[in-house]
Amino acid sequence: MRGVVKRVGTGVAVLAALCGLYTGYRWLWMTTGWTWPFVVDDITMPSLDSIVGALFDPVQTDGQTLLSLLVESSLFTAREAALGFAMGSIVGFALGAVIARFVVLQRGLMPYVVASQTIPILAIAPMVVVGLGNIEIGGWTPTDWLRVSVISAYLTFFPVTVNTVRGLQSADPRAVELMRSYASNEWGIFWKLRLPSALPYLFGAFRVAATASVVGAIIGELPSSIQDGLGGAIINFNQYYVLNPQNLWATNLVAAALGIAFFLVVVAVERLVVHRPPERFA
């Protein structure tokens, strides 16, 4: 209990310090009139209270507030990201498990896995969105948000694959001998030894993948002209930035909060699943 209080306290203190830095920087540059590295005014750095205030201003003709709109957008994007995270993790793990099992594949496949991540996601996104929009399986075509999930998965699988390979190969060689001495087959060694040994590595990857899946979902919305998610909101508020800069800032804050929420879910599951010596908790 005291640990929780302490951690929440630290979190609040760091947040307050960051707000203080932002506000202090803004005030100093505006009062002195410094223009390096950029001019500080209400457009480049809107005040924090105007950003927070904007959340409660109506943005729609029906009087819906920005916050309410952004919460709806977040839920839409969260659905894409969650599915993307799940698909990316499953594909990433399966690929990693195959690579870890057959060392020959490690040399053959790994360069392509790495190359897949050097292609900018913005170049892949339109191809995936348009391409998947054209397929038809028994009269069924993937809906817009499903196609965005694929892009999210594309950003997610890489860390999972890399850490699955490392994690599965991290098992103590003597523990492998021990399993052989119990006449365990490969499946038993995988299930009882390699997979549990890999869990800390896997969750390290899931932490990275969780935030990446949100970024992937937001970026995936752009070429598919989806208006209902955070990506749509960002594009929209980008166009009116000079008029209402605080709207884009507020959207970014909400997007960051969504990423953090995904991250925290992974950390919470990790606490439940991984039993490790306390000093090994990162």
Added chain:
Amino acid sequence: MTTPETVVSLAGVTKTFPKGGVTAVQDIDLDVGRGEFISLIGPSGCGKSTLLRIVGDLVSPSAGTVSVNGKPAARARLDRDYGIVFQAAVLYDWRTVTKNIALPLELLGWNRTTRRARVAEMLELVELTGFERHYPWQLSGGMQQRVSIARALSFEPALLLMDEPFGALDEMTRERLNLELLRIWAETGSTVIFVTHSISEAVFLSTRVVVMSPRPGKIAGVVPIDLAQPRGVTTREDPRFFEHVTSVRELLHAIGADSIEPTLVEGFE
């Protein structure tokens, strides 16, 4: 050739590692009878760990035959005829003491109730009752090694293979575990092959000490230890204990391995 009472029989066993062409052991002939406690002793690089792994079918010999319980070593491994204990306890961090000891039983397909009963029995044997729910990292090194021994004995293998199991422990813990091991050996009636760097440990525990010479590993001599059973704290004060220590030391001296020190790093020699 192999009588029913012979548990392990090695004939002309040679192992050359393809990498670098190192011959780890050469022409090893050794029969181990049921209920014997055999120590393998020798300087680093004499192939004693390799020999132990050959018996356990974790390394296959380049030449010669290995039989365990009258079967080829591979068959014996699949029949789970032996338990193995390494220098490091090699416990699974994510499993409690109970679940660590139950691991081989899970692989054997035992149900939860019988597993539980056996684990309780084993914990009593190694005097760790009350630590069921502890994780390995909450135990001392000596306790971890006792868990490891309990795990090796849990499925009642006829043969126990031990690779410097007490090498990383302090002298006092080591002597206490030596006594405990002898008690377990007497209670279970198992056969033990024990690799060690310590002359006094080998003499204290064994019915026979096999002295090995290095590069390539060969049997330099076998010293039968006929000290009375059961052995206890006073055994180490028996003048005949020192006579046996001296004969083992002289054998080691003769092969030019005077400076034997316990190594803390486990190597796949």
